[in-house]
Amino acid sequence: MKITGTLMNYYIHCKRQCWLHGNKVNLEDYSELVKIGKELHHQKLDQKKHTEISIENIKIDKIKGEYLVEYKKSNADLKAATWQVLYYLHILKQKGIYKKGKLICMEKNRDVKKTVEVKLTPKMIEVIQKTEKEIEKLILSEEIPKIKLTAKCKKCAYYTYCAI
């Protein structure tokens, strides 16, 4: 199974979201928030003349100098976004490409940005390898994780599905 950056992000954010996405229950096409995020993403990439890079199962927004750069529409779940970036750094490292990570969160007012820098460590690589196995096991499981509605759910593409 190919683990993606999105799956890594969702696994940290919510196991149920990870399971749903991994099992191709795709409600994201109907989510306004996801559409906004994609639009911001495309605009950013357009400004930067399509700098998105695909390597195997991951899509990186941009490589600039010593940094891998990932754009997010908000800093709502920085931890999940950070592990997504760390996962990308790990994949690059496996290809002999050594980068640091830069996460740029664009708030609703697009002039406001929050930038987080991350560095991959051996300990983090261990966590990523363990998490890859856990994600695979979760997605192959026939049991969908239970709903745990929290404030973060309101921004999730599956909110309507879980909340009704």
Ligand code: SF4
């Ligand atoms: S709505 Fe909440 S419980 Fe449901 S998948 Fe999204 S984050 Fe998880």
